[in-house]
Structure formats: C-alpha cells, structure tokens
Amino acid sequence: MSAVAAFAQKINNVLDVKAALLTFVTLLGLLMLVSGFAIFTAGDVMESGDKNAGHNFVVTDKVVGLIDVAEGDGKHPTTSPIKPDNGEKHTEEGAPKTFAYVEKEEGLTEDSPYGPLPIIREKDGMTAFKAYQSAIEPVLLPASGEVHKVAFLLKSYGLSESVSENGNKSLPAGITYILSPYADNPQEKINAARVLGHEVWLNIPVQGERFGFDDPGPQALLAGLTPENNRKRLEMNLGKVTGYVGVNFETVKAFTAASTTLGSIVQDLQKRGLAITLMTPESKGLITSDMKGQLPLFTNNLPLDNDPSEIASALEKLKAQAITQPCTIVSFSASPKMLAAVTSWIKTEKDIQLTPLSRMSDCPAPHE
Numbered sequence: 001m002s003a004v005a006a007f008a009q010k011i012n013n014v015l016d017v018k019a020a021l022l023t024f025v026t027l028l029g030l031l032m033l034v035s036g037f038a039i040f041t042a043g044d045v046m047e048s049g050d051k052n053a054g055h056n057f058v059v060t061d062k063v064v065g066l067i068d069v070a071e072g073d074g075k076h077p078t079t080s081p082i083k084p085d086n087g088e089k090h091t092e093e094g095a096p097k098t099f100a101y102v103e104k105e106e107g108l109t110e111d112s113p114y115g116p117l118p119i120i121r122e123k124d125g126m127t128a129f130k131a132y133q134s135a136i137e138p139v140l141l142p143a144s145g146e147v148h149k150v151a152f153l154l155k156s157y158g159l160s161e162s163v164s165e166n167g168n169k170s171l172p173a174g175i176t177y178i179l180s181p182y183a184d185n186p187q188e189k190i191n192a193a194r195v196l197g198h199e200v201w202l203n204i205p206v207q208g209e210r211f212g213f214d215d216p217g218p219q220a221l222l223a224g225l226t227p228e229n230n231r232k233r234l235e236m237n238l239g240k241v242t243g244y245v246g247v248n249f250e251t252v253k254a255f256t257a258a259s260t261t262l263g264s265i266v267q268d269l270q271k272r273g274l275a276i277t278l279m280t281p282e283s284k285g286l287i288t289s290d291m292k293g294q295l296p297l298f299t300n301n302l303p304l305d306n307d308p309s310e311i312a313s314a315l316e317k318l319k320a321q322a323i324t325q326p327c328t329i330v331s332f333s334a335s336p337k338m339l340a341a342v343t344s345w346i347k348t349e350k351d352i353q354l355t356p357l358s359r360m361s362d363c364p365a366p367h368e
Contacts, residue, residue: 158183
C-alpha cells in the first residue's frame with residue numbers, strides 16, 4: 001500500500017506543478033494584454049495632442065481669447081488670456097490674427113426684461129463707447145506722404161451666415177461691422193467679429209420713407225407708436241447682445257418727419273453711453289447737438305453702390321474724396337464682388353489709414 005501511496009503522491013505533485021504553470025501563463029497573458037491596451041491608448045492621446053498642440057480656446061465671463069499650451073504636459077497655460085501688443089495674437093501661418101476682447105464689461109449693464117442694457121458705469125464714468133472699441137490701433141497702409149483716415153462700415157452683418165463668414169475670412173482687421181438685430185445667435189456673431197479685430201455697432205431698425213413697401217421688421221421704431229412703445233422697442237434691440245460701441249440708424253428722415261420722439265430716443269442712448277452713426281448723409285442735420293450731448297455722432301459720407309457694374313467707379317470716387325479730407329466714412333454691403341473689391345482696394349491703396357469708426361471721433365470732419 002505504501003508504494004501505491006507514494007505513486008499517487010508523485011502524481012499529485014506533477015498536477016500541482018502543471019496548475020501552477022498554467023496559472024503563471026494565464027497571469028502573464030493578462031499582463032501583456034493590459035500593457036498593450038495602455039500603449040495603444042497613449043498613442044491615441046499623443047496623436048490627438050499633436051493635432052491640437054500650440055493653443056486652446058478659452059472663454060470666461062469676461063475675456064475671450066487664445067492661450068498657449070506648454071510643451072510637455074499639454075495642460076498648463078504658459079500665458080494668461082492674451083494681452084500682447086495692442087491685444088494682437090499671431091496664430092498659425094496663413095490663419096487670421098486674433099485679438100483679446102471683453103464680451104461683457106463689469107458694471108456697464110443693467111438687467112431688464114429684454115436682456116442686459118448698457119449703462120454708464122457710476123464709479124468711473126466708463127461707457128460702452130470707450131470699453132468696446134476695436135482692440136487694434138488704426139492700421140497704417142503703405143503711404144508715400146500725407147495719411148488720410150477711412151472707416152469702412154460693413155452693413156447688415158449677421159443676416160446671412162455665408163456672407164458673414166466670408167466677410168470674416170476675407171476682410172482685414174479694422175473694419176467696422178453694423179450688426180443686424182435680427183441676426184440668428186447675435187452674440188456669437190459679435191464675438192466672431194471682435195476676435196478678428198473688427199469693431200461692432202448695433203443697427204436700430206427705423207421706419208423708412210418706403211414704409212408699407214419696405215418692412216423694417218417687428219422691432220422697428222415707428223412714427224405711429226407712442227414714445228413709451230418706441231422706448232420698449234429700442235430696449236428690445238439693445239438687450240440682445242453686449243460688446244457693441246454704439247448704434248446705427250439706416251435713416252431717420254421719414255421717422256423724424258412723422259414723429260417728435262427722435263430727440264428723446266437720442267437722449268436715452270446718450271444716457272446709456274452709446275455713440276450714434278447715421279447711414280444716410282441726408283440724415284445728418286436731423287440730430288442736433290442739444291439732442292446728442294457730448295457723445296460722438298458720425299455720418300456716413302459715401303455709400304458704395306452695390307451694383308457690380310458700379311463698384312470700380314464707386315471706389316474711384318472714394319479715392320478722390322478720401323485724399324481731399326482728413327476723414328472719410330464709407331459703407332458697403334457684403335456681396336462677394338464688393339468684399340473682393342474693398343479688400344483689394346484696402347491692400348493696394350496708398351496714403352490711406354484704415355480706421356475703426358470710433359477712432360474717427362477726433363476728426364474735425366465729417367462727423368461734426
């Protein structure tokens with residue numbers, strides 16, 4: 001019996017060794033599988049990091065901009081939200097430059113049923129006109145002698161997605177955008193323009209001379225409404241977005257002829273720290289100095305004809321006018337041909353300084 005027991009013990013020992021070996025091989029296989037998955041995942045992360053290395057977009061409640069990402073860990077910023085010279089940020093070669101801007105300056109708005117309305121900050125008198133001006137200094141174009149300021153006003157920004165995107169891609173920084181209050185996602189539109197160095201003004205729709213044939217929209221100021229209802233409509237427009245320098249009126253001629261409320265509307269805008277621009281030259285004399293107070297009032301000098309056959313002659317007229325006076329304000333629509341013509345003119349014309357509209361306030365003409 002002892003021989004049989006010894007043989008059985010040997011059999012058990014062999015089985016124990018095989019079981020141990022099988023366990024070892026199984027654990028080794030699991031370890032290799034886990035290691036392979038970790039290496040594969042790390043490769044994906046590194047590849048994704050390579051594609052996005054260099055900078056991340058950062059949005060806060062105040063500053064929107066770009067920050068550089070440090071090499072190595074890919075997590076910690078090497079700089080605070082951009083504050084380079086003149087707020088300018090150089091991006092990848094061929095990409096448009098970007099600029100730091102404040103979306104909503106603290107203390108410059110008050111709550112209302114229609115959204116945040118601009119106000120003059122009590123502690124220091126800061127206004128939207130000063131706070132939201134273009135982040136860039138006026139751009140000096142190639143000049144051979146005396147320099148003349150020209151402000152280009154892009155009309156109806158935001159109404160067409162494709163036209164708005166085309167304008168942002170093609171126009172140089174320093175163009176002044178007139179934002180339509182009827183634009184979809186207007187805050188996104190104004191942010192997209194300001195980060196590229198464009199200054200934004202808000203258009204206030206007003207009853208025109210062809211009222212009844214041309215519809216100014218459901219929030220337009222109308223001569224037939226009471227002053228209180230027009231004030232409500234004004235606030236409905238003002239409360240849509242933040243970050244605009246002032247307001248634009250396409251025309252006030254017909255509205256003024258049929259209503260006495262223009263003066264009170266202008267005074268309301270003045271109390272809110274907003275400047276005013278008039279798109280039609282004939283409207284210039286309708287807003288008097290006692291209405292507007294100390295805030296700047298600008299008047300468009302030269303509406304460029306949007307007829308493709310007239311673009312070249314309109315630009316020639318602009319050149320002749322620009323070189324005879326220190327300041328010229330010119331408006332244009334964002335058709336593809338007009339965008340191309342204006343961009344080319346700005347790049348090639350000499351003795352002209354491309355200037356955001358707000359920076360024309362020190363000119364003796366034409367806004368006085």
